[in-house]
Amino acid sequence: MSSDDPIAAFLVEASDVLDAVESALLDLNERLDDMAVINAVFRGLHTVKGSGAMFGFDALANFTHHCETAFDQVRKGQVPATGPLVSVILAACDHMRRLLHGEAKDDAGATLLAQLETEMAKATGAPKGETAPVPQPAGGGWHLRFRIAPDAMARGINPLALLAELAELGPCQVTALLDAIPPLPDLDPAHCHIGWDITLTGAVSREAIEDVFLFVLDDMELELTALEPADAAPQASADHGEPDPDPRTEQTRTAPVETVRVPADRLDAVMNRVGELVIAQSRLSQIASSNENIALRSVSEEIERLSGELRTTMMVLRMVPVAQLFGRFRRLVHDLAGETGKDINLEIEGEGTEVDKTVVERLFDPLVHLVRNSCDHGLEDAEARRAAGKSPTGTVRLAACQSGGQVVITITDDGRGIDIDRVRARAEANGLIEPGAPIPDHDLIQFIFHPGFSTATKVTSLSGRGVGMDVVKRTIEALRGTIEIASQPGHGSTISLRIPLTLAIIEGLLVRVGSGRYVLPLAAVEECLELSTADDTRSQGRSLITLRERLVPFVRLRDLFAVSEPADPFQKIVVVASGSSRVGLVVDQIIGSHQTVIKSMSPLQKGAAAFAGATILGDGTVALILDIGHLLAAAGGREDRLRAVG
Known part of the structure; x- marks a missing residue:
């Protein structure tokens, strides 16, 4: 992920981490002894604290530090997880969000920390203000070498903050790697040319170390080597050369995740362009169909295929679970x-x-x-x-x-x-x-x-x-x-x-009533049938047909829209449904399917409840999109009333 504004990127990432912490806390509320969930909460709090300090959100880092310290005792089994304790941490997450956006009240954090201290004391049975001592981790450890991206400091990343976070995990022996510093004439003061070689002792998990580098892991070099207990004592290095190859060394740097955060308004703009392209392609297809030029028809078909694939791809981009x-x-x-x-x-x-x-x-x-x-x-x-x-x-x-x-x-x-x-x-x-x-x-x-x-x-x-x-x-x-x-x-x-599923482009059924053309959402269409002369005559005043032993009311759109032209001799019924409700719509002609780019109605026309929007057809004319809900309501209750009468 890249961003021109590192602070904006941090705000988005921190919000995602807090969402994950909240979800884990809700899971923990149901399974208070689930250590995997407890560890996930702790890692999330640790990440928020470290990244907050890195980007200058000191109030967030200080507040989260207290929550992390308290939850560390839960992680180590010194304090049992309880429902009230989870509720306090959930409230603390809300406060962290407010701190992220500068909306927190001055005394809110102190109040929450006091509640946290009270719940910790209740959980342990110790007097308020007294908690069990935290033993220092012993045994094992890691040898790590890392270099951040040369332009990392220009993007707001402070390597000293990373070193401070590592020091909080356990005793560290730190040696600067100076071998990559260029000659003075070539030195760029805005770039970071130094790397670090660190021996970290104690029972620290790989995940805890990787969490320190969460926001820079994609564009940095990081090597981790697990130490045996006998090797864990800090050892000063007399030189800055490369260490001997060790089969236990693991490269934790992974290929950058193939995702890009795109502002929603950019997606909307692209979607609008795709909609215009669909309209233009429809016009081109209509022109090509009336032209005998084989080359023009071939190009039209190819553009139709490509625009259809582009439309499908764009729809997928906008879809979220x-x-x-x-x-x-x-x-x-x-x-x-x-x-x-x-x-x-x-x-x-x-x-x-x-x-x-x-x-x-x-x-x-x-x-x-x-x-x-x-x-x-x-x-x-x-x-x-x-x-x-x-x-x-x-x-x-x-x-x-x-x-x-x-x-x-x-x-x-x-x-x-x-x-x-x-x-x-x-x-x-x-x-x-x-x-x-x-x-x-x-x-x-x-x-x-x-x-x-x-x-x-x-x-x-x-x-x-x-x-x-x-x-x-x-x-x-x-x-x-x-x-x-x-x-x-x-x-x-x-x-x-x-x-x-979408509000932008739908598959529609284009119909004609008189000289006007209308679009029905294809997803609502169940079937089409012909309105016979006998049914038309018999239904006068009743507007019902029998479809598979069920009465279905129908609406004559020419009556609803006050169409003055005479009806076609063979009218059609389009049966549409929503849930358990069905209604037939009588039209003069069914033209066929149509990729419909939905355009909003103007404020002057929004009072026309029968229409959900409009679209532009291939010949440049406008067709109105029918509102199925309104049409169902127009026919609603008719079947019940007729059943009651007859």
């Missing part, structure tokens, strides 16, 4: 369990499912609302769960899977479920429905998305003000997605989100 999203909820549920006093177990499935990075970013806030509601409203307390014959520990499950061109995310809890009677009572009290009106349970549940609607009996710090679920629905719909709720009283609820 939902693990990046789901992993953040482990900490949220841990904190919610503490706030509510409930035992909550979070289960995660489908972490490898990939989705566009923009979608992931915009999904976080709605998922926070949903997970909070599941923990606060959905799950009962331990006493109520025992009375209902359930385990005292409630379970919230986050799952993701890919379905066609969509990713389906479900949030499931095994709590009390949605109280339909309470929802009805609140809807009647708010004047949303007439008292006693016959409304299916599915439609009643949808009222929880109404602004200001809440069934909570009291307002808490987590929920109860009726703010959140309406925001969730608007956010999901803005992503061209849908949200569905299924609930079983006494057994829990499941909320399903169906979101497009």
Whole structure:
């Protein structure tokens, strides 16, 4: 990884390390005796401390040093790991993040360190301020030689800080290697020409030494040789020549990792260019198809192939696993369990499912609302769960899977479920429905998305003000997605989100209604069939067809869009679906598939709810992209009403 700004690179890397430490702490909270996890936490804290000192973040390094020292006693078995101790270190990680960005309060760190000291004393049973002595490591050690990159100091790397970190691991004998210093006329004062030969004694792991060089390992020379206990005594070197070859010497320097951090706005800019290229290629294909020049057609086909491959590659670059999203909820549920006093177990499935990075970013806030509601409203307390014959520990499950061109995310809890009677009572009290009106349970549940609607009996710090679920629905719909709720009283609820894999380019089905052309997301299309004259005549006033022994409502798009031209003699029905809902869309002609570059609607046109955006066709004209969710809502309830009538 390279960066023009070493401080910016450090901030990104340090944030990643803190994320890893937090994840390890959450694992440790479930397995308090797992030494592998304990060592991972210690290494992470050690890395943050050392790299912070290297880049001048002294407040971060000093604060983390206290946390590392305390956790070192856990690592050495002098202090047992406890739930409260893990919670304090988690809070300390939050403070480290604030220190990274200069947002920490002056007294917050002292308060956390006092809490840490208290928990350490509780864990050991010693009076506050007294902890078990830390024995010095004995036996073994390492011989290491290293040289940092010549321009390392110009990038903010301080070799003295590296030496100081090594000295903290154990007694060191350090000798400077001066053999690479050039003659004075050729000396560049901005470059580092010195190397170091070090004998480090004590029981130090290879990982601990490599962690010291974590941020410079890719472009430095490092040799490590394990010492036997008999060889561990520090020995001064009289000369600076190369040591004799030793079969135990291992080159820990690895080839640079083939990854590059790219700012998100650069990816967005490239994606926009790819979109323009797809549009231009479509226009070229249309011109070539009407031209008899064989060479032009050949070039058009080759450009179509290359642009398609480029589009696919660009889409893959923007895809990230939902693990990046789901992993953040482990900490949220841990904190919610503490706030509510409930035992909550979070289960995660489908972490490898990939989705566009923009979608992931915009999904976080709605998922926070949903997970909070599941923990606060959905799950009962331990006493109520025992009375209902359930385990005292409630379970919230986050799952993701890919379905066609969509990713389906479900949030499931095994709590009390949605109280339909309470929802009805609140809807009647708010004047949303007439008292006693016959409304299916599915439609009643949808009222929880109404602004200001809440069934909570009291307002808490987590929920109860009726703010959140309406925001969730608007956010999901803005992503061209849908949200569905299924609930079983006494057994829990499941909320399903169906979101497009990408917001930039989709495969679409181009159709014509009158003289206008429209695009349907191909992922939502189930099948196409012809609307016969008999069905057309019979369906007047009912707008239903029977498809494999199931009634499917359909919408005449020419009526919805007030098309004045006469209908084609043989109209077509495109059946689209979202979740368990299906609707037929009557069009005049199905033109075919189309690579659709989605363009946002202007502010003046955003009120047209039937459309999710627009695209430019090969001939330069504009086609509107239909909003499947809105069309399903337009046909919603029609089948139920007709069943009730007939």
